[in-house]
Amino acid sequence: MEIKQINLSIIKxxxxxxxxxxxxxxxxxxAVLIEITDRDGFTGYGEAVAFSTPWYTEETVKTCFHMLKDVLIPLLAKEPIAHPKEVSKRFRVVRRNHMAKAGLETAVWDLYxxxxxxxLWKCIGGRMQSVAAGVAVGNHDTFEALQQIEAFLGEGYERIKVKIKPGHDEAFIREIRQSYPNLKLMADANSSYTLDDLPRLQKLDEFGLLMIEQPLGTDDIVEHAVLQKALKTPVCLDESIVTYHHAESALRLGSFKVLNIKIGRVGGLWPAVRLHDLCLxxxxxxxCGGMIEFGISRAFxxxxxxxxxxxxxxDLSASNRFWEKDIIEPEVAVENGRIRVxxxxxxxxxxxxxxxxxxxxxxxxIRL
Incomplete structure (x- = not known):
């Protein structure tokens, strides 16, 4: 694959x-959209999923654009790529900046x-022609959250994720469970607890949650191991796992029983596949975790x-979950709780x- 030109667009x-x-x-x-075109006229799409401010990771839309234009694209253009697996190896000389790397690496995969x-799903060893849909409820008002859950279940979603934090957890989950005793329900804490909150988190064991996602520090695997031993509910790691080595270390410690894999967080599609293989x-x-993506990232x-x-x-939802209109054609749709690939x-x-x-x-x- 000899890259001829690259288009970078910031959309809002x-x-x-x-x-x-x-x-x-x-x-x-x-987000930053990436279009790479080779000398044979094929074009691959990618999306860098950093947010405008660094609340999820240290990356932002502006830092991703800089890294793509000034560092990663010149690295990619040094010599032709035979296979997308090579992209991650080439980017090893650049520390972190996983979302910028993933945006360009995924565009190479689409091109390939x-x-x-x-x-694409067959190229990476996928087996299912449709996948189960799940959705996150980002509302801390109990009444409004229950209304959203009812609407999503009516649309066929099979799993619901809700956001919790200290003071907004036990009573909130209890009300949801009372209304939906058999719901596939999980809670995402976005690192808002510490080990001092262990008694509070243990109270959630009674609700039969699928998991509690990232309850402790964003860079921690040691305290999560302590927490997992004290909980019946599976701990799921998200922000703590950004490399294959992180996952291996956390597995040795017993820090988690479930892993959320986000392509942007781990630096690309191939790193995500390797994490899948390790956990399998x-x-x-x-x-597969979501990042409030536009349609390109959603497709990956x-x-x-x-x-x-x-x-x-x-976190695999329809395009109309977040957008009045998505940037892709056709838009992603949920039918009977599943999305056809x-x-x-x-x-x-x-x-x-x-x-x-x-x-x-x-x-x-950018012409190369």
């Missing part, structure tokens, strides 16, 4: 409704699959979730270029 769109967690309230979303004439070998279930999540270890419904080459979706022009706030064209 308002959410249909605010999405709130323990750290931030998101009203609008920015299109050149092969294969759906260890008997650890995984699921769908492809990843077709792999056999993804036995828990992920496209059979077209690559990610199977195209950019809606007319709409892209309306939501694009900045653009640079």
């Amino acid at each position: 769109m308002p959410l249909k409704a605010p999405f709130e967690n323990a750290l931030e309230k998101v009203n609008e979303r920015e 699959a299109k050149r092969k004439g294969m759906p 070998a260890k008997g650890i279930p995984v699921w 999540n769908l492809a990843l979730a077709t792999m056999p270890g993804f036995t828990i419904p992920g 496209p059979d077209a080459p690559g990610i199977g979706y195209e950019l809606n270029r007319e709409y892209l022009k309306k939501v694009r706030v900045y653009h640079e064209f």
